[in-house]
Amino acid sequence: MNANRKSMLTAAIVNRAVRDSFIKLNPKSMMRNPVMFVVEVGTVVVLLMTLLPGYFAAKDDIGFNLTVFFILLVTILFANFAEALAEGRGKAQADSLKNAKKEIQARKRVGAQSVVIVASTELRKGDIVVVEQGEMIPGDGEVIEGLASVDESAITGESAPVIKEAGGDFSSVTGGTRVVSDRIVVRIASDPGESFIDRMISLVEGAKRQKTPNELALNTLLTSLTLIFLIVVVTLGPIAGYLDIELQVPVLIALLVCLIPTTIGGLLSAIGIAGMDRVTQFNVLAMSGKAVEAAGDINTMILDKTGTITYGNRMASEFVPVGRESVGELAALAAIGSVRDETPEGRSVVELAKKLGLAYDEAIAAGGEFIEFKAETRMSGVDLTDGRQVRKGAVDAVKKWVAAQGGTIPADLDAGSDSIAREGGTPLAVAVDNRIYGLIYLKDTVKPGMRERFDQLRKMGIKTIMCTGDNPLTAATIAREAGVDDFVAESKPEDKIALIRREQAEGKLVAMTGDGTNDAPALAQADVGLAMNSGTVAAKEAANMVDLDSDPSKIIEVVSIGKQLLMTRGALTTFSIANDIAKYFAIIPAMFILAIPEMSVLNVMGLGSPRSAILSALIFNAVIIPLLIPLAMKGVAYKAMSASKLLGRNIVIYGLGGVIVPFIGIKLIDLIVHLWV
Ligand SMILES: Nc1ncnc2c1ncn2[C@@H]1O[C@H](COP(=O)(O)OP(=O)(O)OP(=O)(O)O)[C@@H](O)[C@H]1O
Ligand SMILES: [K+]
Ligand SMILES: [Mg+2]
Numbered sequence: 001m002n003a004n005r006k007s008m009l010t011a012a013i014v015n016r017a018v019r020d021s022f023i024k025l026n027p028k029s030m031m032r033n034p035v036m037f038v039v040e041v042g043t044v045v046v047l048l049m050t051l052l053p054g055y056f057a058a059k060d061d062i063g064f065n066l067t068v069f070f071i072l073l074v075t076i077l078f079a080n081f082a083e084a085l086a087e088g089r090g091k092a093q094a095d096s097l098k099n100a101k102k103e104i105q106a107r108k109r110v111g112a113q114s115v116v117i118v119a120s121t122e123l124r125k126g127d128i129v130v131v132e133q134g135e136m137i138p139g140d141g142e143v144i145e146g147l148a149s150v151d152e153s154a155i156t157g158e159s160a161p162v163i164k165e166a167g168g169d170f171s172s173v174t175g176g177t178r179v180v181s182d183r184i185v186v187r188i189a190s191d192p193g194e195s196f197i198d199r200m201i202s203l204v205e206g207a208k209r210q211k212t213p214n215e216l217a218l219n220t221l222l223t224s225l226t227l228i229f230l231i232v233v234v235t236l237g238p239i240a241g242y243l244d245i246e247l248q249v250p251v252l253i254a255l256l257v258c259l260i261p262t263t264i265g266g267l268l269s270a271i272g273i274a275g276m277d278r279v280t281q282f283n284v285l286a287m288s289g290k291a292v293e294a295a296g297d298i299n300t301m302i303l304d305k306t307g308t309i310t311y312g313n314r315m316a317s318e319f320v321p322v323g324r325e326s327v328g329e330l331a332a333l334a335a336i337g338s339v340r341d342e343t344p345e346g347r348s349v350v351e352l353a354k355k356l357g358l359a360y361d362e363a364i365a366a367g368g369e370f371i372e373f374k375a376e377t378r379m380s381g382v383d384l385t386d387g388r389q390v391r392k393g394a395v396d397a398v399k400k401w402v403a404a405q406g407g408t409i410p411a412d413l414d415a416g417s418d419s420i421a422r423e424g425g426t427p428l429a430v431a432v433d434n435r436i437y438g439l440i441y442l443k444d445t446v447k448p449g450m451r452e453r454f455d456q457l458r459k460m461g462i463k464t465i466m467c468t469g470d471n472p473l474t475a476a477t478i479a480r481e482a483g484v485d486d487f488v489a490e491s492k493p494e495d496k497i498a499l500i501r502r503e504q505a506e507g508k509l510v511a512m513t514g515d516g517t518n519d520a521p522a523l524a525q526a527d528v529g530l531a532m533n534s535g536t537v538a539a540k541e542a543a544n545m546v547d548l549d550s551d552p553s554k555i556i557e558v559v560s561i562g563k564q565l566l567m568t569r570g571a572l573t574t575f576s577i578a579n580d581i582a583k584y585f586a587i588i589p590a591m592f593i594l595a596i597p598e599m600s601v602l603n604v605m606g607l608g609s610p611r612s613a614i615l616s617a618l619i620f621n622a623v624i625i626p627l628l629i630p631l632a633m634k635g636v637a638y639k640a641m642s643a644s645k646l647l648g649r650n651i652v653i654y655g656l657g658g659v660i661v662p663f664i665g666i667k668l669i670d671l672i673v674h675l676w677v
Contacts, residue, residue, distance in 0.1 A: 009085070009088070009089075010092075012092070013085070013088035013089060013091075013092055014085070014088070016084070016088055016091070017081055017084035017085040017087075017088050018081065018084075020080070020081075020084035020087070021077045021078075021080035021081040021084050022077070022080075024080040024083065024084065025040070025076065025077075025080065027040065030076075033079075033265060033268075033269070034219070034222070034223040034226055034265075035222050035223070035226050035260055035261055035262055035264075035265025035266075036076060036079050036262065036265050036266060038226055038230065038256070038257075038260060039072060039075055039076055039257050039260075039262060040076055042072060042253040042256060042257055043069060043072040043073055043076065045249065045253060046065055046068050046069040046072060046249075046250050046253055047069050049065055049249060049250060050062060050065040050066050050069055053065075061248065061250070064250070064611060064615075064677075065250045067615060068250045068253070068254055068615070068618065069250075071615070071618045071619055071622055072253075072254075072257060072618070072622075074622050075257065075262060075266070075618075075621065075622040075625065078266065078622055078623075078625040078626050079262070079265070079266030079267070079625055081626065081629075082266055082267050082270040082625060082626070082629045082632060083269050083270045083273065085270070085629065085633070086269070086270040086271075086273035086274045086277065086632070086633060087206055087273055089277055089281070090203075090204035090205055090206055090273070090276075090277055090280070091204075091205055091206075093204045093280070094201045094204045094205040097154075097155075097197055097200055097201050097204070098201060100154040100155070100176040100197060101175075101176055101197050101198070101201070103119055103120055103121050104119075104120045104136050104138055105117050105118070105119065105120070105138075106118055106119070106120045106122075106123055106129050106138035106139070107129055107130045107131070107132075108123065108127055108128070108129050109127075109128040109129065109130060109185070115130055120138035120139060120175070121192050122192075123138055123139045123188045123192070124188065124191055124192075125188060125189060125190060125191050126187065126188065127139075127187070127188040128144070128185060128186070128187055128188070129141070129185070129186050129188060130183065130184075130185050130186075131148075131179050131183065131184050131185075131186060132179065132183050133148075133179055133180070133181055133182060133183060134178070134179065134180070135178070135179055136176065136177070136178050136179075137150070137173050137174065137175055137176070137177050137178070137179060137186065138175060138188075139175040139186075139188045139189075139190060139195060140172075140173070140174050140175050140188065140189050140190045140195045140196050140537070141172070141173055141175075141186040141187050141188040141189045141190075141537070142171050142172055142173070142186065142187050142189055142536070142537050143164050143165060143166045143171045143172075143173060143184045143185070143186055144166050144171075144185050144186065144187050145166050145184065145185035146165070146166060146182060146183055146184040146185055147163065147164070147165035147166070147182060147184070148163075148164055148165075148179045148180075148181060148182040148183060148184045149161040149162065149163050149164075149179075149180050149181045149182065150162055150163075150164050150173060150177050150178065150179055150180065151177060151178045151179075151180050152174065152177045152533075153177075154176050154177055154178075155174055155176065155177060155196070155197070155200070155533075155548060156283065156533060156548040156549065157283065157548070158548075158549065161180050161181075162534065164184065165342075166184075166185075168342070169515050169516045169517075169534070169535055169536055169539075170534055170535075171536055171537075172189075172534075172535060172536050172537045172540065173186055174195075174196045174197070174533075175190075175195050175196065175197060176197050189537045196540075199285075199287075200285060203280075203285060203286075203287070204280060206273060206276075209272075209273070209276075209289065210288070210289070211272075211289075212272065212288070212289045212290045212293050213290065213293075214293050214566070214569070215268065215269075215272055215289070215569075218264075218268065218569065218573065219268070222261050222264065222265055222268075225260065225261055225577075226260040226261070226265075229256060229259040229260050230256060230260075232259075233252050233253075233255055233256040233259070236252065236255075237249075237252060240595065245592070245595040245596060246595055247591060247595060251591055251594065251614060254587070254614050254615075254617070254618050255587050255588070255591060255614075257618065257621060258580065258583040258584070258586075258587050258617050258618060258621050259580050259583070259584060260580070261573075261576045261577055261580060262576075262621060262625070263572065263575065263576035263579055263580075263621075263624055263625060263628065264569075264572050264573045264575075264576035264577075265576075266625045267572055267576075267625065267628055267629070267632045268569070270629065270632045270633065271565065271568050271569050271572065271632045272289055272565070272569075274632060274633040274634075274635070275289070275292055275293075275561065275562075275564070275565030275568070275635065276289055276292055278561050278564075278565075278635065279292055279545075279558060279561050282554070282557060282558070282561065283547065283548040283549045284530070284545055284546070284547050284548070284554060284558055285545060285546045285547075285548065286544065286545045287543075287544045287545065287546075288544065290544075291528060291544040291545055292558075292561065292562050292565060293562060293565060293566060294509060294527045294528050294544075294562070295511060295528045295545075295558050295559050295561065295562030295563075296559070296561075296562030296563040296564070296565055296566040296567075297509050297562070297566070298462055298509050298510070298511045298527070298528060298559050298562070299461070299462060299463065299503070299508035299509050299510070300462065300463045300464075300465065300503045300508045300509070300510045300511070301457065301462055301463070301464050301465070301510070301511045301512070301555065301556075301559070302465050302467050302496065302499060302500065302503075302510060302511070302512040302522075302526070303464060303465070303466055303467070303484070303512070303513065303552070303553075303555070304466070304467055304468060304513070304514070304552070305466050305467070305468035305470060305475065305478055305487075306444065306468065306469075306470070307552060308513060308552040308553055309446060309447065309450055309466060309478060309482045309484070309553070310444040310445060310446050310447065310478060311444060311445055311447060312344075312444065313344055313444070314344065314345050314348070314426055314442040314443065314444040315344075315345075315348040315352075315442065315443055315444075316334075316345070316348040316349045316351070316352040316440050316441065316442055316443075317352065317425075317441050317442070317443040318352075318440075318441040319331045319334065319352070319353075319356075319358075319438060319439070319440060319441075320416050320420070320427075320438050320439040320440075320441060321437065321438035321439075322410040322412050322413045322416055322436060322437070322438045322439065323410035323411075323412065323436075325437045325438055327358065327438075328358050328359075329437060330430060330437040330438040331352075331353045331356065331358035331360070332353070332358060332359065332360035332361070333360075333390055333430055333432055333437055334349050334353065334392060334430045334437075334440055335349060335350050335353040335354075335358075335360040335365065336360050336361070336364055336365040336382065336384075336390055337349075337380070337381045337382050337390035337391065337392050337430065338350050338380075338392065339362075339365040339366065339382075340365075340370040340382065341370075341372075341373060341380050343373055343380070345373075345428070345442055346373070346380065348442070349392070349440055352440075364384060365382075367384060367385045368382045368383050368384040368385050369382065369383040370382050371383065371391070373393075375469055375492060375493055375516075375518060376492055376493070377393070377397060378393050378394035378397040378469060379391050379392065379393030379394070379397050379398060379401065380392060380393060381393075388432055388433060389432065389433055390430075390431075390432050391430070391431050391432075392428045392429065392430045392431075392440065393428060393429065394428070394429075394469070394470070394471060394490075395413070395414075395417045395427050395428070395429045395439070395471060396471065396490070398428075398429035398430075398431050398436065399413075399429065399436075401431065402431050402433075402434055402435070402436055405433055405434040406434055407431070407433070407434025407435055407436070408434075409436065410436055413429065413436060413439070416438075416439050417429070417439055417471070417473075418473055420439065420441050420474075421471055421473030421474040421477060422473060422477055423477065424444070424445075424446070424474060424477040424478050424481060425441050425442055425443050425444065425474065426441075426442040426444065426470055426471075426474050427439045427440070427441060427442070427471070427474075428440040428442060444478075446478060446481050446482050447553065450481075450482040450483065450553075451481075451482060451483040453553075453556050454482060454483040454484055454485075455483060456556075456640040457556065457559070457640070458485065459640040459641050459642070460559070460560075460563065460640045460641070460642070460643075461642050461643055462559065463485050463486065464484040464485050464486070465484065465485065465486045465487065465488065465499065466478070466479050466482070466484045466486070466487040466488070467487070467488045467491050467495070467496055467499060468487065468488070468489055468490075468491060469490065469491060469492070470489060470490070471489060471490060472489040472490065474489075475487045475488075475489035476489075493516075493518035493519065493521075493522070496512070496514075496519070496522040497521050497522040497525050500512065500522055500525045500526050501525065504525075504527075509527040509528075510525075510526045510527050510528075511526060511527065511528035511529075511530070511555055511558075511559060512526040512528075512529060512530070512555075513529075513530045513531070513532070513547075513552040513554075513555045514529070514530075514531060514532075514535070514539055514543070514552075515531060515532035515534060515535030515536065515539050515550070515552070516535060516536060516539060517536045517538040517539060519531075519535075519539050519542075520536070520538040520539050520541070520542035521542065523539055523542040523543040524542035524543070528544065528545065528555075528558070528559075528562075529542060529543035529544055529545065530543060530545045530546070530547055530552070530554070530555045530558060531543035531545070531546050531547070532546075532547055532550040532551075532552060533546055533547060533548045533549070533550050534550040535550070545558065560638060561635075563638060564635040564636065564638040565635065567635070567636055567638060567646065567650065568631070568632065568635045568636045570647075570650060571636050571650050571653070571654040572628065572631070572632060572654070574650065574651060574654040574655045574658060575628075575654040575655070575657065575658040576658070577658070578654070578655050578656070578657075578658025578659045579621075579624065579658045579659075579661070579662050581659060582658070582659050582660075582661075582662035582663055582666075583617045583620070583621060583662055583666070585604070585605070585663075586605055586607065586613055586616070586617045586662070586663075586666050587613065587614055587617045589602035589603055589604065589605075589613075590603075590607065590610040590611075590613035590614050590617075591610070591614070593610045594610040594611070594614075605663065605666070605667060605670075606667075607666070607667070607670045607674075608670050608671070608673070608674025608677070609674060609677060611677045612670050612673045612674040612676075612677040613666075613670060615673050615677060616666045616667075616669040616670040616673050617662075617666050619669050619673065620662055620665045620666045620669055624661075624662075624665070636650075
């Protein structure tokens, strides 16, 4: 991962955040946060009363009023600082991305063979460019010719070059990355300003940050609470006046600020930004905050087997002949049928034949028409020039193919394939025309720690379904070994989308990962679709998240981050509202004692004086914001457990804690403040 992306808070980020806290005082930007905007209006009123004492207040109140003004101003600055700090890392990252986005020259193809030099900024969707060794790729696109290794460190932070090739699932390239060897022809897939880096910049900068539905709902709640308390406090003046009690405006404003949910109001956007940022630091790009929150609410997770649950480098490890066929013949045919199969499986078959010293005729292998592997047919092979058709593929698919040509199925085929499958391997049958020669044992291993991760997901209440093109027996073995809740075997690409729709019809939120063009519809259908950066342009465009490290099992952590975000917001909202209740008990008695000194029995907290009580409550209200910034940024500690259990636990910690902490805090502050007031 990128070193500067990992770095936590640098001095530069903090300095910038301090500066931004003042810039954010602009009422125009404050208005987006109604709770803090009310505080700002109150601050201005108190300032006016302090500056123009003759009009509004008695002279001896100047010191008190000035202090209230100062605490209120600091309260707003603290809230602004929280937001600015949360934005800081993204802004720093955007700066370094902008460096990767320099205008460069591109070799645009015109006509069949000639090229012209144009600026990369002039490239449009559909243009064809040629990129030679050492050159920067001028825009996002799909490799349509050639193969090259590409240094993508500008985007992924990963220094090892990756292979990009035409066709298949590793064909997408990103503008601003560099070809380190060979030459490719790329079809540009985005218009200027809409490239991956552009999107990434606006994403990390938060330029297009929109409030999520969740945030909007919470904001409405907080605004309503603010409005209610505003009405309460505004009517308190006349009521008190009627009772001949004089309540001073700055005291009323202090009361108002203590009562309205300033803690969560001040930290709300920081929590959202920090949640997004945690995902980004994890090298996953979420296209919206909504996607991250959806991840937190996921009920069902669909994972594919090969490459997600297992390592996915399925390697041929053994040739198993059936009937009276020989290993040599089987290996030769398997190799001939695989010479032009560029999948890892295909390459490993040829390698195994070579390793075992089993010969095959290179000339025969090179000729004929190559039949590429397709997830729909689950077979690959070659039609030789002599008319013979060589096929290898999923056992049931090959059986059907052979049967259709009037062939018979060797009696020991099923036993052989079952024993491979029971070990978690993938059996491939090898056939020529109507005759089956035997099996290839493809070995794959479950990634370590999968069982623990699925256990965790289960505790979170998330159902995991493994979806694989493999046969039911292999699927069952791997499913058992990895500990997923359910599996679907022999699934074709369209089965994934059907599965997602079925779950969604039951009201569930579904997450899935994918990288191929045929995953694109399912990625779009899923509530959280995580595409691999190595994958195709179609997959990346359909998904609402892209993993720069192309590790599909990361979906598990993304869900944890989403949950943590939702929980942090819930916990701090609970804490904030509980806090306000406690402050109410500190400040209301103080107000009345100030007006009617005989009421001093109300001073249950034993605070120094009414004024020091009010100031202490107000100071507590301000300092709790920066004290909670680390929690808002890091998120509350998250343990895998059911939603209801978590809710109960959080209400105890943050609800009860929220009531108790202010009493202690205000009392302590009062001990100091009382020395002056
Ligand atoms: N190169 C290949 N040539 C012939 N058959 C193959 C090849 N690769 C895979 N197969 C067969 O096709 C089946 C489906 O493969 P596919 O890649 O669609 O799914 P999968 O990788 O098994 O499952 P997953 O969805 O978990 O990735 C495999 O189980 C295997 O039997
Ligand atoms: K408050
Ligand atoms: Mg696959």
